[in-house]
Amino acid sequence: MNTTKKPSRIKWHILVFLAPAVLVYTAVMIYPLFNTLRLSLYSEVAQTREFVGLANFKTLFGDENWSKQFWNALGNNFWFFIIHMLVQNPIGILLAAILSHPKLRFAGFYRSAIFIPTILSFVIVGFAWKLILSPIWGIAPGMLDAVGLKSLYAPWLGREAYALTTLSLVSVWQFVGIPMMLIYAALLSIPEEILEAGECDGITGAAAFWKIKLPLILPSIGIISILTFVANFNAFDLIYAAQGALAGPDFATDILGTFMYRTFFGFQLQLGDPHMGSAIASAMFAIILIGVCIYLFAIQSRMRRYQF
Amino acid sequence: MNKARHNKTNVIAAHAALIAYTLIALFPVFVIVINSFKTRRAIFREPLALPNADTFSMVGYETVLKQGDFFLYFQNSMIVTVVSLFFILLFGAMAAFALAEYRFKGNTLMGLYLALGIMIPIRIGTVAILDMMVATGLVNTLWALILVYTAQGLPLAVFILSEFMKQVSDDLKNAGRIDGLSEYRIFFNLVLPLVRPAMATVAVFNMIPIWNDLWFPLILAPAEEVKTLTLGSQVFIGQFVTDWNAVLSALSLAILPVMALYVVFSRQLIRGITSGAVK
Numbered sequence: 001m002n003t004t005k006k007p008s009r010i011k012w013h014i015l016v017f018l019a020p021a022v023l024v025y026t027a028v029m030i031y032p033l034f035n036t037l038r039l040s041l042y043s044e045v046a047q048t049r050e051f052v053g054l055a056n057f058k059t060l061f062g063d064e065n066w067s068k069q070f071w072n073a074l075g076n077n078f079w080f081f082i083i084h085m086l087v088q089n090p091i092g093i094l095l096a097a098i099l100s101h102p103k104l105r106f107a108g109f110y111r112s113a114i115f116i117p118t119i120l121s122f123v124i125v126g127f128a129w130k131l132i133l134s135p136i137w138g139i140a141p142g143m144l145d146a147v148g149l150k151s152l153y154a155p156w157l158g159r160e161a162y163a164l165t166t167l168s169l170v171s172v173w174q175f176v177g178i179p180m181m182l183i184y185a186a187l188l189s190i191p192e193e194i195l196e197a198g199e200c201d202g203i204t205g206a207a208a209f210w211k212i213k214l215p216l217i218l219p220s221i222g223i224i225s226i227l228t229f230v231a232n233f234n235a236f237d238l239i240y241a242a243q244g245a246l247a248g249p250d251f252a253t254d255i256l257g258t259f260m261y262r263t264f265f266g267f268q269l270q271l272g273d274p275h276m277g278s279a280i281a282s283a284m285f286a287i288i289l290i291g292v293c294i295y296l297f298a299i300q301s302r303m304r305r306y307q308f
Numbered sequence: 309m310n311k312a313r314h315n316k317t318n319v320i321a322a323h324a325a326l327i328a329y330t331l332i333a334l335f336p337v338f339v340i341v342i343n344s345f346k347t348r349r350a351i352f353r354e355p356l357a358l359p360n361a362d363t364f365s366m367v368g369y370e371t372v373l374k375q376g377d378f379f380l381y382f383q384n385s386m387i388v389t390v391v392s393l394f395f396i397l398l399f400g401a402m403a404a405f406a407l408a409e410y411r412f413k414g415n416t417l418m419g420l421y422l423a424l425g426i427m428i429p430i431r432i433g434t435v436a437i438l439d440m441m442v443a444t445g446l447v448n449t450l451w452a453l454i455l456v457y458t459a460q461g462l463p464l465a466v467f468i469l470s471e472f473m474k475q476v477s478d479d480l481k482n483a484g485r486i487d488g489l490s491e492y493r494i495f496f497n498l499v500l501p502l503v504r505p506a507m508a509t510v511a512v513f514n515m516i517p518i519w520n521d522l523w524f525p526l527i528l529a530p531a532e533e534v535k536t537l538t539l540g541s542q543v544f545i546g547q548f549v550t551d552w553n554a555v556l557s558a559l560s561l562a563i564l565p566v567m568a569l570y571v572v573f574s575r576q577l578i579r580g581i582t583s584g585a586v587k
Contacts, residue, residue, distance in 0.1 A: 021403035028459035030424070032433035032439075033432055104319075104322060106323075106326075119516050123520075123522060123542045124541075137355060181581040261523075274438075274439070
């Protein structure tokens with residue numbers, strides 16, 4: 001606008017406005033990010049930092065001990081993500097679809113109540129569920145007993161076969177509010193005329209949802225999917241709070257976040273190794289980047305045509 | 309007639325589904341809080357009963373308050389959250405104003421650069437962040453956490469706030485310029501008051517993740533005197549894992565402040581999410 005009037009003075013205040021944010025962001029976020037990628041190419045040899053090229057990655061993928069842990073963590077992480085996509089997002093969409101019904105009473109109350117788990121910290125959620133599922137306390141077996149299903153009970157968090165799925169479902173329980181809210185917002189923003197036009201053609205109720213609303217909220221579903229992906233591949237807190245850094249039983253709940261924490265910070269007798277930790281962080285960075293790119297190029301560009 | 313009945317069943321089904329899910333969402337919180345007020349024996353004998361005159365006991369809370377320094381943890385969490393939010397809002401609004409208001413070389417590029425951090429989690433850089441905090445002597449200070457959370461919150465704050473600042477009328481700003489206000493005065497006195505709702509949204513979005521974070525307190529500030537409430541309760545529960553009264557009370561105490569914040573800010577939060585501020 002008035003940039004042309006007094007070029008010399010104007011530049012200064014733009015700089016003043018931008019400087020604090022850019023400085024903090026660059027120094028504490030972008031620089032450490034690239035520094036971490038750089039550190040993954042170094043190793044500590046005889047108390048000094050030495051450039052070793054891709055040797056850390058060779059160890060990570062080639063060395064039996066490391067690669068087994070890495071693929072285990074990555075596989076678990078994918079399972080964690082798949083459960084979220086298959087359980088959290090459909091439930092969120094369903095709840096939002098019910099809530100967005102225009103004549104529903106108490107919608108505000110339901111919305112606020114269902115969102116409560118999302119605001120609690122992982123520590124609270126992890127321990128609360130650990131206690132509830134615990135065989136010592138007996139709330140879970142007691143409740144199953146009340147409906148005659150006691151035979152179904154097992155100490156889920158302690159069994160290798162169930163622990164990861166159980167924790168994924170706990171995380172789903174915690175975060176269902178987010179897809180619910182975002183889809184709810186998307187459903188409310190669908191213009192009334194479109195739905196009325198559908199009604200004139202005899203499309204109402206469930207058909208209206210599947211044929212009109214769902215295609216229109218696909219972009220929001222895309223955003224939720226990528227948010228879920230980034231959050232899941234960077235998850236740590238819930239597993240740590242419920243199962244500790246060793247992600248027991250026998251690493252059955254180990255995901256990339258806990259694996260990186262153990263490697264970089266050390267645990268029990270193993271010393272921390274920042275360079276191997278950086279290598280794992282770089283792998284996580286690559287995975288997240290691939291996910292974001294798939295979203296941006298493959299999914300989002302195709303969804304454009306649905307937007308109004 | 310037929311249609312009306314059909315509608316009624318639908319409404320009942322909708323309420324049944326929502327009530328069922330609401331119960332699932334609230335049940336664990338409810339169980340934890342009621343049991344924290346019971347004697348040890350009652351916790352195990354009747355976990356689902358409300359505390360009554362016989363079973364009421366505050367022994368868990370007494371242990372928590374005696375053993376753990378929860379007031380200090382609470383204070384630390386409060387300082388970290390409030391100061392981080394202040395910097396996120398101030399720096400974020402300033403940068404957003406620069407990007408939305410002025411056309412200068414590299415404007416779009418700067419916007420993209422700042423937006424990078426929306427998708428890439430700051431945790432990836434933890435190793436180098438710890439290195440840097442050790443080198444600058446900020447490890448085990450609240451400043452380490454404040455800096456990290458400020459950096460983490462800025463990208464989304466700049467993005468949301470610049471969208472809102474683009475909507476502030478040019479006439480108003482130009483009127484200010486004609487009256488001889490400096491660009492700084494225009495920003496602080498004219499624009500900032502107009503984007504207050506957006507600022508509140510950004511604050512609420514950032515508040516919960518900062519308050520609840522476990523990763524950075526664990527790595528950057530694990531010392532006793534700078535523990536946040538989240539880390540403090542995690543460590544306390546780990547130590548007292550067999551003392552059920554204490555664990556349940558510590559959990560309830562950790563739930564309390566977040567619930568209080570939620571009750572105060574839930575309308576703002578829900579309005580923020582549903583107004584499509586994040587698109």
